[in-house]
Amino acid sequence: MVITGQSSQSNNKKKIKLHKKKRSQVRNQKKVYTLEHGKTTVLRKHRPSKKKQQKDAKRRRIVVDAEKAKLLRSGLITQEDIDKMEAGEDVEEGDEEESME
Secondary structure, three states: OOOOOHHHHHHHHHHHHHHHHHHHHHHHHHHHHHHHHOOOOOOOOOOOOHHHHHHHHHHHHHHHHHHHHHHHHHOOOOHHHHHHHHHOOOHHHHHHHHHHO
16 A cells, blocks of 8 residues: 555655654764763774885885985994994984984
């Protein structure tokens, strides 16, 4: 039995109105919950894939080597100083190198 005409339209309007009301109630409940309890989900960055991690590590090594070569060419630092910094003996000069980057 198919309902046609104006009565079916008014029934549809009633259904839509009821549906909107229920959706707004749910939305309000969610808002009240977040106000009382705070946000439950925390957005985090996903961990990069193994391949990306390897590429990043390789890129860092290349950048560090280029930085060392640049410092050696400029004469600001000697190879011995670089060896000391890599060994972790000389902390002060290591801080200076980080500030230059």
